[in-house]
Amino acid sequence: MPASAATDPGEVSDLDLVKRSQAGDTRAFDVLVTRYRGRIYAMTYHLIQNETEAWDLAQEAFIKAWRALPTFKHDAGFYTWLYRIAHNVSYDWLRKKKIQGDGEFDDERTEHRIAAGAEATPKGDLAPDTALRNAELGQRIQEAISRLSPEHRQVIVLREVEGLAYEEIAALIPCSLGTVMSRLFYARKKLQEQLHDVYETSL
Numbered sequence: 001m002p003a004s005a006a007t008d009p010g011e012v013s014d015l016d017l018v019k020r021s022q023a024g025d026t027r028a029f030d031v032l033v034t035r036y037r038g039r040i041y042a043m044t045y046h047l048i049q050n051e052t053e054a055w056d057l058a059q060e061a062f063i064k065a066w067r068a069l070p071t072f073k074h075d076a077g078f079y080t081w082l083y084r085i086a087h088n089v090s091y092d093w094l095r096k097k098k099i100q101g102d103g104e105f106d107d108e109r110t111e112h113r114i115a116a117g118a119e120a121t122p123k124g125d126l127a128p129d130t131a132l133r134n135a136e137l138g139q140r141i142q143e144a145i146s147r148l149s150p151e152h153r154q155v156i157v158l159r160e161v162e163g164l165a166y167e168e169i170a171a172l173i174p175c176s177l178g179t180v181m182s183r184l185f186y187a188r189k190k191l192q193e194q195l196h197d198v199y200e201t202s203l
Contacts, residue, residue: 014078022069029069033062036079039162040086046157047090048097049146057093061086076171083172087154094150144194152187155180 012031020028040061045054064085072081145153158169166184170177 015074018069018072018074018078021066022072029066032078032082036082037062039079040082042161043083043086043157044090046145046161047087047150047154048093053093057089058086061089064089080172084174087173091150140195141191144191147194148187148190152183152190155183156187156191159184 012028014032014035017028017032021032037058041054041058044057044061045051048054048057061082065082068085072078145156148156154173155169158164158172159166164172166177166180170180173180
């Protein structure tokens, strides 16, 4: 489902909540935070691979969004605008991490892992051996994604986890459609190299 898709008919629209927030209604902004905090956290976590830092960065993104809300011109969806803020906050963190460290981002990536596709797991109980294989596979996939560069990791998450179209990804990052396709091609190629046995058994 696209990030800008409408919510339930009974819910107040993003546009109405943003307008009320811009008028100083903090309760309206709280609704927006509740609506999108899970997705913003998921994005920051997939980028930096650290649970505690991801929550902090998600919170920082919402604080920056609140402060910048008077400048929001409604020329894009609220989530698209918020995503760009969270994206910039995450990349600032990654740049500082690179400057302070040895140029690599993987020193804390093994602290916490979320199985790939965890948000879409079936409701029914799996047999223990199947569940174990799925957990191991999810961990391997997450580890493989974490080895990608932040740019390639981002497009894989947006395409394969959030299910966005190429055009939506280009608008969110933002970059050209060609850049999105190129990054996806490279990212998938690298994942296939790391998970060649998985790809072979799925054919």
